Amino acid sequence: MGKLIKRKDITPEQYKRANFTMLSILVVSYLVFIVTEIINIGKTGLNTGVFVRCAVYGVAALASIIMYILMTKSKKCMILFA
Secondary structure, three states: OOOOOOOOOOOHHHHHHHHHHHHHHHHHHHHHHHHHHHHHHHHHOOOHHHHHHHHHHHHHHHHHHHHHHHOOOOHHHHHHHO
């Protein structure tokens, strides 16, 4: 049998950079979803579903930002983002 490869822990600064990158991707994704919903209003009309979806995307983006602020340098934040 071969040797077992031991996983290295990353530093809090590396977690901070990884978490910021993931936060950026998530927030941009939520903004794209919101803009897509707004663009589709012309096709489907303005209804309650559009407001609900936009609100959910907005709350999810806000929750991601708050989670990043509270747990910037931790592995928990990275796991929750994933």
